[in-house]
Amino acid sequence: MRWMLLGPEVYTFLAALGFLGISLAGRPNSGRDHLAALCLSGVGVLLAASALSEDAILFSEVYRVDLFSQVFKLLLSVGLFLIVCICGEVREIREENRSDFFALIFFCTLAMMLLVSGNHLLTLYLSLELSSYSLYVLVSLRRARDMGVEAGIKFFLVGIFASALMLFGMAVLYAMTRTMNLNALNGALHGMMGQPLVLLGVVLTLSGFLFKLACFPFHLWVPDVYQGAANEVTAYLAAVSKLAGMAAILRFVASVGQGGADLVQVLLVFSVASMTLGNLAAITQQDLKRLLGYSTVAHAGYVLIGVLTLSASGYASVVFYALALLVMKFTAFLVVVKVAGNGTNLHINQLAGLHRRSPVLAMALMVSLFSLAGIPPTVGFTGKFLIFVAAMEKGHFALVLIAMANVLISLYYYLLVIKAAYLLEPEGETGPIAVSAPTKVLATALVGAMVLAGFYPYPFMEIAQAAVGVLP
Amino acid sequence: MEPVVSAGALSPWEPGVFALFVYGLLICVFVGSQLFIAGWLGEKKPSAEKSRPYECGVIPTGSARLRYPVPFYLVAVFFLIFDVEGAYILTWAVSYEELGWIGWAQMSFFIAVLLLGLAYLWVKGGLDWMPLPRKE
Amino acid sequence: MNSLNVYLTIGAALFSIGLLGVLQRRNLIGMLIAVELMLNGANVNFMAFNRFLAPDPTVGQIITLFVMGLAAAEAAIGLSIILALFRRLHSINIERAQQLRG
Numbered sequence: 048m049r050w051m052l053l054g055p056e057v058y059t060f061l062a063a064l065g066f067l068g069i070s071l072a073g074r075p076n077s078g079r080d081h082l083a084a085l086c087l088s089g090v091g092v093l094l095a096a097s098a099l100s101e102d103a104i105l106f107s108e109v110y111r112v113d114l115f116s117q118v119f120k121l122l123l124s125v126g127l128f129l130i131v132c133i134c135g136e137v138r139e140i141r142e143e144n145r146s147d148f149f150a151l152i153f154f155c156t157l158a159m160m161l162l163v164s165g166n167h168l169l170t171l172y173l174s175l176e177l178s179s180y181s182l183y184v185l186v187s188l189r190r191a192r193d194m195g196v197e198a199g200i201k202f203f204l205v206g207i208f209a210s211a212l213m214l215f216g217m218a219v220l221y222a223m224t225r226t227m228n229l230n231a232l233n234g235a236l237h238g239m240m241g242q243p244l245v246l247l248g249v250v251l252t253l254s255g256f257l258f259k260l261a262c263f264p265f266h267l268w269v270p271d272v273y274q275g276a277a278n279e280v281t282a283y284l285a286a287v288s289k290l291a292g293m294a295a296i297l298r299f300v301a302s303v304g305q306g307g308a309d310l311v312q313v314l315l316v317f318s319v320a321s322m323t324l325g326n327l328a329a330i331t332q333q334d335l336k337r338l339l340g341y342s343t344v345a346h347a348g349y350v351l352i353g354v355l356t357l358s359a360s361g362y363a364s365v366v367f368y369a370l371a372l373l374v375m376k377f378t379a380f381l382v383v384v385k386v387a388g389n390g391t392n393l394h395i396n397q398l399a400g401l402h403r404r405s406p407v408l409a410m411a412l413m414v415s416l417f418s419l420a421g422i423p424p425t426v427g428f429t430g431k432f433l434i435f436v437a438a439m440e441k442g443h444f445a446l447v448l449i450a451m452a453n454v455l456i457s458l459y460y461y462l463l464v465i466k467a468a469y470l471l472e473p474e475g476e477t478g479p480i481a482v483s484a485p486t487k488v489l490a491t492a493l494v495g496a497m498v499l500a501g502f503y504p505y506p507f508m509e510i511a512q513a514a515v516g517v518l519p
Numbered sequence: 520m521e522p523v524v525s526a527g528a529l530s531p532w533e534p535g536v537f538a539l540f541v542y543g544l545l546i547c548v549f550v551g552s553q554l555f556i557a558g559w560l561g562e563k564k565p566s567a568e569k570s571r572p573y574e575c576g577v578i579p580t581g582s583a584r585l586r587y588p589v590p591f592y593l594v595a596v597f598f599l600i601f602d603v604e605g606a607y608i609l610t611w612a613v614s615y616e617e618l619g620w621i622g623w624a625q626m627s628f629f630i631a632v633l634l635l636g637l638a639y640l641w642v643k644g645g646l647d648w649m650p651l652p653r654k655e
Numbered sequence: 656m657n658s659l660n661v662y663l664t665i666g667a668a669l670f671s672i673g674l675l676g677v678l679q680r681r682n683l684i685g686m687l688i689a690v691e692l693m694l695n696g697a698n699v700n701f702m703a704f705n706r707f708l709a710p711d712p713t714v715g716q717i718i719t720l721f722v723m724g725l726a727a728a729e730a731a732i733g734l735s736i737i738l739a740l741f742r743r744l745h746s747i748n749i750e751r752a753q754q755l756r757g
Contacts, residue, residue, distance in 0.1 A: 066746050071642050174723050180732055187736050196675055196739045200749070203733055204686060208677055210729075211693035214722060218700035225709035227718070328527070592738060596731045603727035606720060 052103055056164075059157040060086040066150035072133045077145040081082040084149045088128040095124040099220070107230055107450060116212035118366065118514040119163040119294040126287035127156045129377050130279065132489060137436040138390035139190045139277035147480045149463055152283060155181035159291035163298075168217050168252070171295060172210070175255050180289065186276040190390075199277025202434075205268040209258035216251025219244060228300040233519045238442060240307035249303055250313055256299060261340075261379055263321035270328070273340030278387060280335055282380035285343055286367055293350055293369045294452040300354050301518040307357070308319040314355035319449055322348030328455060335393045336339050338460065339376070342419060342501050345457060346372060352450060353434040356441045359515055362435035366511035367504070371418070371430040378415035378493045382408050397465055400473035405480040407467050416461040418497050421454050426500040433508070436515040506508030590648055597640060604633055662703030669698030682738045683747040694726050697707060 065087070069080065103112045130152065160177035165171040166441050183203045189195025220226055223245050224235035239245050241426050258265040325344030332338040350372075354364035379459060385408055386401065387393040402409040418427035431454065434449050477508050482490075500507060553560065574578055611626045612619065616626075669692050676689025688699045698719045705715025737747060 052724075064635075067639065071639060073642075149698075169714075169721060173721060173725070176729070182726060182734055183736065187739065191745050196743060197753075198679040198738060199736045200683065200740050203736055204677075204683075204749070207687075207690045207729055208693075208734070211673070211690050212699065214694060215700070218697045218704065220716075221701065221715060222708060224702045225704075227714055383690075588737065592734065596734050599727050600731050603724050606723055610720060 049099045049101065049103075049290045052101050052105070052203055054098045054101075055124060056157060056160050056247070057092065058094050059090055059124075059153055060159060062091065063150050063153035063157060066146050066153060066163045070146040070150060075143045075145055077136070077142055080146050080149055081131070084131045084134065084153075085128075087153075088124065088131045088343065092121070092124045092128050095121040104166065107169045108230065110161075110163050110164055111193065112164055113164035113517040113519050115294070115298070115366075115514045116164040117381070118510060119290060119369070120160050122290050122370060123156055123163070123287060126283075126290060126373050126377070127152065128371075129300040129489075132485075133282065133381055133384050134279050137277060137279050139186050139195075139279075141190055144188055149184065151181045151185050155185070155283075155285070156500070159288065161503075162291045163294040165295070165298070166229050168220070168229070170231075171299065172213065172255070175213075175259060176210060176293065178288065179210070179259075182280075182284065184392075185283070185355070187279045187281070188270055189277045194275040195277070199271045201275075202268045202272045203401050205265055206258060208276070209254045211264045212251050213253075213255030216254065219248030220252060221415045223248060228519070229298065232303070234304045236303050237305070240303075240310065242303070246313070249310055252299070254291055255295070256296040257317065257347075257494050258283050260289060260296060260347045260350065261291050261292075261343050262351060263317045263324065263344070266321065266324070266344045268346070269344050270332075270337045270340040273343070274334055274337045274392060275509065278336070278384045278392075280338075282377060282384060285339060285380060286377040289347075289376075290369050290373060293365055296350075296354055297365055297515070298518065300357070301362060301417060305519075308453060311355050311357065314351055315443070315446060318348045318351035318355060318447065320348075321345065321351065321455040322450060326453050326460075329457070330460045332394055332460075334462065335395055335398070337384075338395070338464070339379060342457065343376070345453065348453070349431060349434060349450060352438050356437045356443070358437060358441060359436070359512070359518075360440060361437035362515040362518060363508065363511040364430070365436045366429040366514050367433055367507055368404065370507055370511075371426040371500070374416045374497055375415050375425075375427055378490070378497065380487075381490060381493070382412040382415070385486060386397060386480060388480065393476045395467050396471070396474075397473035398464065400477065401468040403479075403481050404473075404477060406486050407482060407490050408480065411494050412468055415466050416465055418501070420458045421463045422458075424498055424501050426504070430505045472506060482486065569651055597645065601633065601637070604629075659703055659707040662699055662707075666696045666703065666714050669693070670746060671698075674691055683733075683740070683749055685738070686749070691730065694722060698722055708738035724730045732753070 060145065066080070066084070069083075080129060093118070100112070101112050104110070105112065134149075134152075137145065137148060152457070155178050158174045161174035162171060162178060164264065165174055185207065185291035186202050187195050187199030189198075217227065220232070223239065223242070226232060227466055236245065240249075240255055254265060257263070258268075261269045272284065276284065300310075300314075322345050325341045325346075325348065325408075326328045329338050329341035329345065332341060350365055350368060353361045353368065355361075356463055383393050385405075386398065400414075401412065415424060421428045421431040431450075438447050438450075576602065607629065611622060615622070673689045673692030673694075673696060676692065677686050680686050680689060701719050701722075702716040705719075707715060709715070741747055
């Protein structure tokens with residue numbers, strides 16, 4: 048019996064139960080909760096790192112622990128730790144709900160850990176639903192209930208609609224192959240991808256993953272939920288929950304997609320629509336969180352380019368991009384959370400004069416936005432470059448051209464935000480923003496990580512390549 | 520499970536089903552004719568008094584579309600969850616012998632989680648029968 | 656009567672009614688019910704496929720069982736959010752919820 052096999056999952060589960068217990072015991076004390084969450088998630092990162100080399104197939108082949116899943120579990124724990132770092136005072140969530148908030152965040156991370164390890168369509172479906180349920184509640188918890196509940200109900204409706212479609216697609220796949228295990232599906236679908244029913248099943252099943260990824264046909268919730276949820280919850284949605292979606296879609300497509308020329312066409316349409324819609328809609332946004340929401344939709348499009356290459360280099364580029372997105376999105380939201388000190392939404396004009404009010408945050412914002420846009424010495428550029436190279440290898444020239452055009456469009460609205468932070472003068476008197484020393488260190492470290500990983504991405508690329516090596 | 524073969528099991532010409540079929544047909548004809556005759560021969564003089572909903576002679580007041588108090592909805596929601604979880608326990612009970620002690624341990628864990636859920640909603644006041652206090 | 660096609664027709668009909676309901680209804684409870692119909696349509700399919708195509712490992716039945724539990728949890732979360740929304744808007748019409756816009 049190797050205890051570390053399920054170490055990260057069991058640990059996260061126990062931590063979540065602990066917060067549930069604190070919530071049951073009453074006596075809300077958000078300082079204590081935050082400290083406990085910080086310690087627990089910190090140890091969780093170490094645990095996930097030490098479980099990196101585990102490898103097994105468990106529970107009659109429905110659950111797979113391999114390098115791919117362990118890398119994503121490590122990324123998820125790092126993401127959780129980073130998010131907990133900025134949850135010191137979640138002003139938009141009531142004091143008495145604070146420990147529930149932490150419990151839900153841990154449960155959601157647990158569900159995503161199960162999701163990246165799922166080797167059976169039922170496991171994937173169950174863990175996808177569990178993580179979505181936690182998120183529905185997290186989004187609705189916002190103190191400004193009008194916004195929170197409205198965002199929650201929109202999120203919920205799109206989510207259950209996508210999950211119903213996914214279930215129907217799974218039924219079709221089950222009928223065609225008589226199995227739900229991903230390994231068995233991989234063998235059974237060989238040479239069957241041309242059949243329309245199989246394609247229908249695969250595309251409908253993808254809908255659940257596309258919802259998680261905020262990609263084109265299921266992107267409608269993104270801007271409203273990003274705007275309506277509390278800032279910290281939005282950060283979690285943007286930075287962490289996307290990771291699990293990427294991992295799940297990678298594993299699923301790698302298992303069922305081999306030789307699916309039609310599937311590639313479908314994904315291509317989704318990808319182009321997602322990029323173009325996201326970027327064009329982002330231009331006119333004034334709420335920074337809404338703008339970042341549309342940029343998430345666009346990024347889902349870039350991710351799909353890597354997925355639809357159906358090649359090892361494409362998959363590796365997606366894993367690398369997952370790491371890049373985690374750091375870039377988190378840094379951007381770190382700035383949002385800190386600048387909007389009282390937890391309200393952040394208008395772009397409110398960034399005016401940020402470089403004088405807090406030089407560190409302004410620099411973090413600039414580097415993260417440049418990275419999101421894909422300006423050279425940052426990790427975002429390297430990630431996009433790898434994805435585009437993988438797509439060129441497979442001969443998707445037109446797709447790469449469209450993506451390049453989209454990168455240009457996105458540069459425009461990112462520059463608008465940076466202009467607001469650096470060139471606009473604030474109206475009225477605004478004092479400097481009080482930024483604590485740990486936050487400064489965190490922001491600097493993140494900026495350093497983005498630039499360093501952009502200059503010297505080889506170790507991460509090697510990990511990504513090794514991780515996708517275990518995919519079929 | 521054996522594959523299904525009895526294709527004509529519900530055919531009306533099957534000996535065992537035929538009598539039931541004829542009986543059902545007769546009932547339909549009988550009831551139909553009763554209703555038709557009553558509607559055809561009966562005298563209709565609608566008045567405001569007659570078309571009012573009958574409530575044991577008491578004159579109805581107010582709208583029928585009352586808004587139920589929130590606790591009813593809460594109880595419905597809780598019932599929904601705990602009731603459906605019963606399906607898992609029943610499934611376990613059916614194959615109790617085969618699953619043995621491992622199955623017992625798993626089901627005990629499942630029930631423990633359910634109890635935790637019950638404790639949570641109890642402590643949080645979900646079972647209190649009164650309007651929720653408004654805190655803003 | 657007793658063939659796969661009958662069950663598939665029922666499943667497809669449930670699914671389509673649900674799909675139409677989600678897309679066309681504006682009442683939140685109605686939309687929730689419509690999605691439940693879609694889930695149950697898929698469930699009927701799973702049971703039928705399990706019975707007629709792949710009877711040995713009863714994967715289809717197990718999935719149906721899990722989806723029943725999930726659907727209950729989903730309905731519970733949905734009803735609670737709808738209840739919270741109703742307290743704010745005094746309506747369960749989705750078109751009244753349009754405060755968030757860019």
